[in-house]
Amino acid sequence: APQNDTHALTQFRLQTDAHASLLTNWTGADACAAASTWRGVECSPNGRVVALSLPSLNLRGPIHSLSLLSYLRFLDLHDNRLNGTVSTLCNCTDLELLYLSGNDFSGEVPLEISSLRLLVRLDISDNNLRGPVPKEISSLTHLLTLRLQNNALSGEVPDFSSSLVNLKELNITNNELVGHLPNSMLNRFGIASFAGNGALCGDSPLPKCSSTETPSPSSSSDNKTGPSNPSVIPKTSSVVAVPKNPPSRKGLSPGVIVAIVVAVCVVFLVVVSFTVAHCCAGGRTSNSMVGSESGKRKSESSYGVYASGSGAERDSDGTVDTERSRLVFFDRRSQFELEDLLRASAEMLGKGSLGTVYRAVLDDGCTVAVKRLKDANPCERSEFEQYMDVVGKMKHPNIARLIAFYYAKEEKLLVYDYLPNGSLHTLLHGNRGAGRIPLDWTTRISLVLGAARGLARIHAEYSAAKIPHGNIKSSNVLLDKNGAACISDFGLFLLLNPVHAIAKLGGYKAPEQSEHKKLSQQADVYSFGVLILEVLTGKAPSHQHPSMPRPRTELEEPHLDLPKWVRSLVKDSEEWNAEVFDQELLRYKNIEDELLAMMNVGLVCTELEPEKRPTTLEVVKMIEDIRVEQSPLVEDFDESRNSLSPSIPTTEDGMA
Numbered sequence: 273a274p275q276n277d278t279h280a281l282t283q284f285r286l287q288t289d290a291h292a293s294l295l296t297n298w299t300g301a302d303a304c305a306a307a308s309t310w311r312g313v314e315c316s317p318n319g320r321v322v323a324l325s326l327p328s329l330n331l332r333g334p335i336h337s338l339s340l341l342s343y344l345r346f347l348d349l350h351d352n353r354l355n356g357t358v359s360t361l362c363n364c365t366d367l368e369l370l371y372l373s374g375n376d377f378s379g380e381v382p383l384e385i386s387s388l389r390l391l392v393r394l395d396i397s398d399n400n401l402r403g404p405v406p407k408e409i410s411s412l413t414h415l416l417t418l419r420l421q422n423n424a425l426s427g428e429v430p431d432f433s434s435s436l437v438n439l440k441e442l443n444i445t446n447n448e449l450v451g452h453l454p455n456s457m458l459n460r461f462g463i464a465s466f467a468g469n470g471a472l473c474g475d476s477p478l479p480k481c482s483s484t485e486t487p488s489p490s491s492s493s494d495n496k497t498g499p500s501n502p503s504v505i506p507k508t509s510s511v512v513a514v515p516k517n518p519p520s521r522k523g524l525s526p527g528v529i530v531a532i533v534v535a536v537c538v539v540f541l542v543v544v545s546f547t548v549a550h551c552c553a554g555g556r557t558s559n560s561m562v563g564s565e566s567g568k569r570k571s572e573s574s575y576g577v578y579a580s581g582s583g584a585e586r587d588s589d590g591t592v593d594t595e596r597s598r599l600v601f602f603d604r605r606s607q608f609e610l611e612d613l614l615r616a617s618a619e620m621l622g623k624g625s626l627g628t629v630y631r632a633v634l635d636d637g638c639t640v641a642v643k644r645l646k647d648a649n650p651c652e653r654s655e656f657e658q659y660m661d662v663v664g665k666m667k668h669p670n671i672a673r674l675i676a677f678y679y680a681k682e683e684k685l686l687v688y689d690y691l692p693n694g695s696l697h698t699l700l701h702g703n704r705g706a707g708r709i710p711l712d713w714t715t716r717i718s719l720v721l722g723a724a725r726g727l728a729r730i731h732a733e734y735s736a737a738k739i740p741h742g743n744i745k746s747s748n749v750l751l752d753k754n755g756a757a758c759i760s761d762f763g764l765f766l767l768l769n770p771v772h773a774i775a776k777l778g779g780y781k782a783p784e785q786s787e788h789k790k791l792s793q794q795a796d797v798y799s800f801g802v803l804i805l806e807v808l809t810g811k812a813p814s815h816q817h818p819s820m821p822r823p824r825t826e827l828e829e830p831h832l833d834l835p836k837w838v839r840s841l842v843k844d845s846e847e848w849n850a851e852v853f854d855q856e857l858l859r860y861k862n863i864e865d866e867l868l869a870m871m872n873v874g875l876v877c878t879e880l881e882p883e884k885r886p887t888t889l890e891v892v893k894m895i896e897d898i899r900v901e902q903s904p905l906v907e908d909f910d911e912s913r914n915s916l917s918p919s920i921p922t923t924e925d926g927m928a
């Protein structure tokens with residue numbers, strides 16, 4: 273079966289990627305192999321493709337090959353030029369999220385859609401779909417979102433009001449729907465969900481239905497050819513392009529138009545005031561809800577999943593637990609719903625030891641990083657919330673900020689500020705070949721100092737409990753939009769069983785940890801010392817855990833004990849040995865003293881005996897003494913860190 277998945281994807285690529293350039297990294301025999309990085313593909317632990325996300329890639333052609341992906345739960349192909357019918361996907365009965373909007377799909381919405389019983393979101397808007405809105409949709413009882421707008425769907429609107437009890441968003445606007453709109457549908461979803469159909473009738477503000485409840489020919493669309501009744505459109509007729517925003521149609525009296533406008537305005541105002549009240553309430557209660565079951569409110573977007581979308585929170589009897597799953601925020605200024613997150617266009621940033629990280633751009637342009645935890649987390653909800661409370665309260669300019677979290681039985685998400693400028697690991701080891709921009713000494717020292725300040729804050733905040741970071745390494749030092757270093761992944765070790773934490777996490781290990789397997793602040797200092805030596809030597813240290821697949825640069829030297837290697841070359845702390853240092857650093861003049869001083873900080877941090885190591889506050893002081901002001905100490909947390917416009921730190925040396 274896994275080979276079938278790879279075969280299906282390969283077929284899909286051959287049939288749709290005419291430009292070939294887009295999916296060039298779809299190579300190798302197995303899309304789900306451990307080291308595989310097939311763009312947009314996500315696999316389950318048993319090697320089956322569960323998610324495919326390829327929006328806006330100018331893909332053209334049919335999608336029938338994807339019907340073989342029998343484990344697929346998330347499919348996002350929106351904004352391409354894909355064509356043919358969508359019926360083939362009805363074989364993918366595990367699908368929960370299906371986004372196909374903005375393509376050239378034609379034919380009818382298949383009756384077999386009813387086999388996709390797990391669907392939570394269905395978006396097939398902005399295509400050329402014709403024929404009726406099938407009644408069979410009413411069996412998709414988990415649906416939260418149904419978007420069918422901007423197609424050429426015709427016939428009457430079925431009554432979903434009693435069957436689709438979870439449906440929050442319905443949009444069938446700009447189609448060719450006719451006849452009586454059931455009052456229950458109008459009342460529940462509002463006139464705005466049905467606008468742009470022209471020939472619907474029913475209760476006010478719609479025109480009254482005639483006795484036969486069929487529209488007069490003059491009230492049907494005037495910008496499309498042929499009759500509006502689907503049954504008389506030959507299935508073989510050429511597809512009439514549907515304008516994405518059709519002009520308003522004729523046929524309504526001015527009075528009715530005024531009534532519709534007033535009704536839409538009223539609905540809009542009600543929605544806006546509800547949203548404002550909702551956001552304010554959310555802001556007031558977000559922190560207090562952590563760890564407090566009584567504080568929880570029922571959320572509109574409480575049933576949700578991300579990416580492969582496994583988070584259907586179902587009770588044993590199959591009912592949906594909508595009561596307790598919601599995004600919990602740590603900052604009243606950042607408020608959005610899980611739905612916004614689900615709707616956001618997402619791009620996989622990478623996989624770590626605890627899960628996969630996605631970059632998600634919300635509708636309002638805000639960008640966040642979403643870490644979707646894999647099943648490494650054994651915690652109960654209350655425990656999870658307590659730990660996240662610890663992380664969420666930690667606000668410092670050199671610590672990646674946790675904005676919110678989501679906990680459901682099968683899905684745990686952590687939402688962070690998106691830090692757009694990569695990691696220290698990438699800056700040091702990425703692209704060492706031709707075309708590399710050297711990482712200058714000023715930037716290095718400033719990043720080390722920033723990271724030291726972040727770590728010192730964690731240690732100081734939790735000095736009594738001696739809570740460590742537990743996973744210090746250069747790939748967990750990320751750069752914000754200003755190029756400042758931020759320690760990421762703080763607090764995640766709390767989610768792991770202590771027995772397994774040390775093996776799972778990929779930070780640089782202190783020697784004492786091979787014996788007692790405990791995380792500690794002193795071990796963090798050791799890891800930080802290794803990081804300093806890494807910055808000085810340009811060499812990637814060994815993670816001492818061959819089972820860990822990361823980091824994976826071609827330049828990483830296997831099993832390099834960096835402190836040992838440096839000590840072997842430098843016997844005396846005053847001794848200068850150019851061989852130790854990164855060649856890139858040797859082109860800068862008059863920095864030998866600073867390099868030596870920094871090397872000594874690295875060496876003292878990596879003392880074999882934990883008691884001999886300095887505290888992180890002392891480390892900060894030592895680095896500040898080397899170069900007085902490299903990284904401005906920002907006391908106030910910079911809320912504007914999150915940005916859509918990444919700025920790359922200057923890497924040409926600006927040394928005095």
Ligand SMILES: Nc1ncnc2c1ncn2[C@@H]1O[C@H](COP(=O)(O)OP(=O)(O)OP(=O)(O)O)[C@@H](O)[C@H]1O
Binds near residue numbers: 624627822
């Ligand atoms: N807040 C963020 N903003 C931007 N990119 C991020 C953010 N958090 C993580 N990433 C990126 O996502 C990818 C995966 O990160 P993740 O932390 O899961 O793995 P890791 O650091 O490689 O390993 P580990 O799980 O041991 O920390 C990395 O490339 C990382 O740089």
